[in-house]
Amino acid sequence: MTNPSAPGSVGLVTPELLSFDTPLTLASGRTLAHYQLMVETYGSLNASKSNAVLICHALSGNHHAAGYHQETDRKPGWWDAYIGPGKAIDTNRFFVVSLNNLGGCDGSTGPTSLNPQTGHPWGASFSTLRVRDWVHSQARLADRLGIEQWAAVIGGSLGGMQAMRWALEYPTRVRNSIVIASALKLSAQNIAFNETARQAIANDPNFHNGDYLRHNTYPKQGLAVARMIGHITYLSDYVMGQKFGRELKSGSFTQGMEELVEFQVQSYLRYQGDTFSEKFDANTYMLMTRALDYFDLAREYNDDPVAAFEQSQCNFFVSAFSTDWRFPIERSREIVDALIAARRPVAYTEIDSPYGHDAFLLPNEDYQESFTRFMNTIEI
Amino acid sequence: MTNPSAPGSVGLVTPELLSFDTPLTLASGRTLAHYQLMVETYGSLNASKSNAVLICHALSGNHHAAGYHQETDRKPGWWDAYIGPGKAIDTNRFFVVSLNNLGGCDGSTGPTSLNPQTGHPWGASFSTLRVRDWVHSQARLADRLGIEQWAAVIGGSLGGMQAMRWALEYPTRVRNSIVIASALKLSAQNIAFNETARQAIANDPNFHNGDYLRHNTYPKQGLAVARMIGHITYLSDYVMGQKFGRELKSGSFTQGMEELVEFQVQSYLRYQGDTFSEKFDANTYMLMTRALDYFDLAREYNDDPVAAFEQSQCNFFVSAFSTDWRFPIERSREIVDALIAARRPVAYTEIDSPYGHDAFLLPNEDYQESFTRFMNTIEI
Numbered sequence: 137m138t139n140p141s142a143p144g145s146v147g148l149v150t151p152e153l154l155s156f157d158t159p160l161t162l163a164s165g166r167t168l169a170h171y172q173l174m175v176e177t178y179g180s181l182n183a184s185k186s187n188a189v190l191i192c193h194a195l196s197g198n199h200h201a202a203g204y205h206q207e208t209d210r211k212p213g214w215w216d217a218y219i220g221p222g223k224a225i226d227t228n229r230f231f232v233v234s235l236n237n238l239g240g241c242d243g244s245t246g247p248t249s250l251n252p253q254t255g256h257p258w259g260a261s262f263s264t265l266r267v268r269d270w271v272h273s274q275a276r277l278a279d280r281l282g283i284e285q286w287a288a289v290i291g292g293s294l295g296g297m298q299a300m301r302w303a304l305e306y307p308t309r310v311r312n313s314i315v316i317a318s319a320l321k322l323s324a325q326n327i328a329f330n331e332t333a334r335q336a337i338a339n340d341p342n343f344h345n346g347d348y349l350r351h352n353t354y355p356k357q358g359l360a361v362a363r364m365i366g367h368i369t370y371l372s373d374y375v376m377g378q379k380f381g382r383e384l385k386s387g388s389f390t391q392g393m394e395e396l397v398e399f400q401v402q403s404y405l406r407y408q409g410d411t412f413s414e415k416f417d418a419n420t421y422m423l424m425t426r427a428l429d430y431f432d433l434a435r436e437y438n439d440d441p442v443a444a445f446e447q448s449q450c451n452f453f454v455s456a457f458s459t460d461w462r463f464p465i466e467r468s469r470e471i472v473d474a475l476i477a478a479r480r481p482v483a484y485t486e487i488d489s490p491y492g493h494d495a496f497l498l499p500n501e502d503y504q505e506s507f508t509r510f511m512n513t514i515e516i
Numbered sequence: 517m518t519n520p521s522a523p524g525s526v527g528l529v530t531p532e533l534l535s536f537d538t539p540l541t542l543a544s545g546r547t548l549a550h551y552q553l554m555v556e557t558y559g560s561l562n563a564s565k566s567n568a569v570l571i572c573h574a575l576s577g578n579h580h581a582a583g584y585h586q587e588t589d590r591k592p593g594w595w596d597a598y599i600g601p602g603k604a605i606d607t608n609r610f611f612v613v614s615l616n617n618l619g620g621c622d623g624s625t626g627p628t629s630l631n632p633q634t635g636h637p638w639g640a641s642f643s644t645l646r647v648r649d650w651v652h653s654q655a656r657l658a659d660r661l662g663i664e665q666w667a668a669v670i671g672g673s674l675g676g677m678q679a680m681r682w683a684l685e686y687p688t689r690v691r692n693s694i695v696i697a698s699a700l701k702l703s704a705q706n707i708a709f710n711e712t713a714r715q716a717i718a719n720d721p722n723f724h725n726g727d728y729l730r731h732n733t734y735p736k737q738g739l740a741v742a743r744m745i746g747h748i749t750y751l752s753d754y755v756m757g758q759k760f761g762r763e764l765k766s767g768s769f770t771q772g773m774e775e776l777v778e779f780q781v782q783s784y785l786r787y788q789g790d791t792f793s794e795k796f797d798a799n800t801y802m803l804m805t806r807a808l809d810y811f812d813l814a815r816e817y818n819d820d821p822v823a824a825f826e827q828s829q830c831n832f833f834v835s836a837f838s839t840d841w842r843f844p845i846e847r848s849r850e851i852v853d854a855l856i857a858a859r860r861p862v863a864y865t866e867i868d869s870p871y872g873h874d875a876f877l878l879p880n881e882d883y884q885e886s887f888t889r890f891m892n893t894i895e896i
Contacts, residue, residue: 321762322762323753323756323757324753324756324757324759324760324761324762324779324781325748325751325753325756325757327762327779327781327782328744328748328756328781328782328785329748331744331779331781331782331785331786332741332744332745332748332785335740335741335744335786335789336716336719336741339716339719339720339737339738339740339741340719341721357719358719360715360719361712361715361716361719361741364708364711364712364715365712365745368705368708368709368712371705373703373704373705373841376703376704376705376708377703377704377705379704380704381704382701382702382704382707382812399704399707399711399809401704401707401708401711402707402708402711405708405711405712406711406715409715429779432762461753461841
C-alpha cells in the first residue's frame with residue numbers, strides 16, 4: 137500500500153529505545169532516577185556533527201515523524217510531508233532526530249511505564265511535566281548522540297513551544313529555532329477547551345483517577361470525547377464545511393422519520409474519537425494538555441517576552457496559518473514582535489491555508505517553499 | 517437582593533400552565549394527544565389584539581424571560597435587559613408572550629413529563645422535535661390567547677430560527693420577524709460541537725440511554741461537560757481572556773510544586789457546568805441540540821433560501837454580533853441577502869460587542885438602540 141522507496145521518502149526506519157541512568161530532576165521537584173526515550177533518526181550525522189536537527193512533537197505526536205516502519209504501513213510518519221530527501225527538512229543535508237517525549241505513550245517513559253518502586257504502572261502518579269522538562273531530556277539525548285549544538289530545533293504547536301524554550305535554556309546549543317503555529321502561552325479559551333477535554337476523561341467511570349491499568353480497564357469513551365473536542369478545534373469551520381457540509385450519512389432526510397438523523401460529520405468525529413482512544417494513553421493526554429496550559433515563555437522574565445528572547449542567541453523562523461483559530465496568527469505575531477524588540481534575527485511567514493491548526497502537518501506549496509528556503513540558509 | 521419595582525422592570529410575574537387537548541402531529545410523524553405549555557405574559561393585550569409579541573427561547577432558555585418570580589430572586593428573567601416598560605420590547609406598548617417550548621424541562625410537556633400510556637417519564641422515548649413543531653404549538657397558544665396575528669415573533673439563536681420558521685409556516689399571522697444572532701442552518705462545525713456535547717451526555721453511565729429518571733439517577737457529569745463545551749463556544753476568545761486571562765485560582769504559580777495548577781477559567785467552567793447540570797434535563801439538552809442541528813430553513817425549497825423567504829409576508833429585523841463565532845456575522849448576512857433577493861423588507865444591524873454569541877442576551881447600547889428603533893416602527 138505504501139512505497140517506502142519512492143523519491144522523497146526516508147524509506148523504512150527502525151526506532152531505537154535509549155536508556156538514561158543519570159537522574160533527571162523535573163520542574164515538579166520530583167526526580168526520575170532512570171528513564172527511556174524512543175528515538176528515530178533519518179539521514180547521517182556529518183563528521184563535524186554540525187548537521188543535526190531535533191524534531192519536537194505536539195500533543196498527540198511521537199518519534200515516528202517520517203518514513204515507514206513496515207512495507208505494509210498504511211501511512212508514513214506524521215511529518216513525512218516535510219522530512220525526507222529533497223524535502224524542507226532535507227535528509228540529504230540534515231541528520232534528523234525525532235523522539236517520543238517523556239510522559240508519552242509510544243515507548244518513552246511515561247504513565248504507562250512501570251514505576252520501579254511499586255512494580256505497577258505509574259498511571260496518574262507519574263509526575264506532571266513542563267515543556268522545560270522535555271527540553272532538558274532532549275539535551276541529554278543530544279549528549280548521548282554526541283551533538284553539542286543542534287543546527288535547528290523544530291516544532292509545531294506544543295513542539296514550537298519546545299523550540300522556543302530550547303533557545304532560552306541552552307542558548308549556545310541551538311543555532312536555529314523553528315516555531316510553527318505556536319504561541320508564547322495559551323489563551324483562556326485554549327485552556328478552557330483543554331480543561332473540558334480533561335474533565336471528559338476524568339468523568340469516565342473507567343478512569344479510576346488515572347489508575348485504570350491497575351483495574352484492567354480503560355477510559356475509552358472519555359478519551360474519545362476529549363479527542364473530538366480537540367479535533368474540531370484543530371480544523372477550521374471552513375474545512376469542516378468543505379469536507380462534510382451538512383451531508384447526511386444515509387444520504388436522505390425523510391420528513392416524518394422517527395429515527396435519528398446522523399450527519400456525516402458526526403460519524404466522522406465518532407470514528408476519529410474511537411480510533412484515537414484505542415491507541416493513545418489517557419494519562420498522557422492529561423499530562424500533555426497540562427504542559428500546554430502551563431507553558432508561559434516569559435513567566436520567569438517578569439512576563440516580558442522581549443527579556444525572555446534576549447537570552448537566546450539563535451536565528452528564528454516563525455510560521456502561522458490563516459485559518460488556525462486555536463493558535464491564531466496574532467499569537468505568532470506576538471512571538472515575532474518580541475523577537476524584533478529583542479533584536480533577534482527572525483524570518484516570518486503567514487501561510488494561506490483552509491485547514492486550521494492542522495495545516496502545519498499538511499502539504500502546502502507556500503509553506504513548503506518558505507520552510508525549505510529557510511532550512512537552506514542553515515550552514516552545516 | 518432584587519428590585520422588582522424598579523423602573524424598567526415588569527416586576528413580579530407568575531407563570532401559568534396551559535393544557536392543550538387537540539392532538540398535535542409532530543414532524544417525526546408521532547402525535548401528542550395532550551400537552552401542556554408553561555407561559556408567562558407581560559403587559560396587556562389591547563382591545564384589537566394587535567399588540568401581542570411572541571418571545572422564542574434558545575437552547576437553554578425557558579418561559580421566564582423578564583421580571584421576577586419572587587422578591588428574593590437573585591436574577592430576573594433571561595431577557596430582562598430588553599423586555600419591560602420603556603425597554604426595546606416595551607411592555608407599555610406590547611403584550612409579551614413567552615413560553616417554555618415543548619420538549620423543555622421547565623414545566624412544559626417534555627422528556628421529564630409522564631407518558632400517560634406508561635405512567636413513567638417519557639425520557640429518551642419523547643419524540644424528537646423540529647423547530648416547526650415549536651412553531652405549530654406556539655400557533656395553538658396564539659389561538660388559545662385569541663391572538664390571530666403577532667405584531668412580532670422575536671428570538672435569538674435557536675429562537676431566531678423559530679422567528680424565521682413562523683414567517684414561512686404562518687405568513688398571515690406574523691407582521692414582523694425578529695431574528696437575532698441566528699442562521700439559515702448550522703455549519704458542520706456547529707453540528708460537531710453539538711454532537712460532542714451529546715456524546716459526553718450519552719457516555720455518562722448514569723444516562724441509561726435516557727431513562728435515568730426510571731433509574732433514580734442523573735447524568736450530571738456528562739451534562740456538565742456538554743455545558744462546558746457550549747459555554748466556551750458562546751463566549752469569545754477575547755472576553756474569556758478579559759474575564760480570566762491566565763489568572764490562577766491560588767494566585768501563585770510556584771516553581772517546583774507538585775500539585776496541579778488550577779486556572780480561574782477552569783474553576784469557573786466547572787462551576788458553570790455543575791450548576792447547569794443541576795437544573796437542566798439531559799434529554800431536553802439532547803433534544804434541543806438536535807433541533808438546532810436539523811434546522812435548515814430552505815430544505816423544502818430546493819435549498820434556496822430566496823424561494824423560502826418568498827413565502828413570507830412580514831417585515832424582518834436581523835441583528836448579528838462582531839465576535840459571535842458560533843453564529844457569525846456571515847450567517848446573518850446570508851439571511852439578509854436572501855431576504856433582499858426575495859424582495860422582503862429587512863433592517864439589519866451588526867453590533868460591535870466583545871461577548872461572542874452571548875451578546876444577544878447582554879446589555880449593549882447600540883443593540884438596544886437599533887432594536888428599540890425597530891420595535892417603535894411596529895404599528896399596533
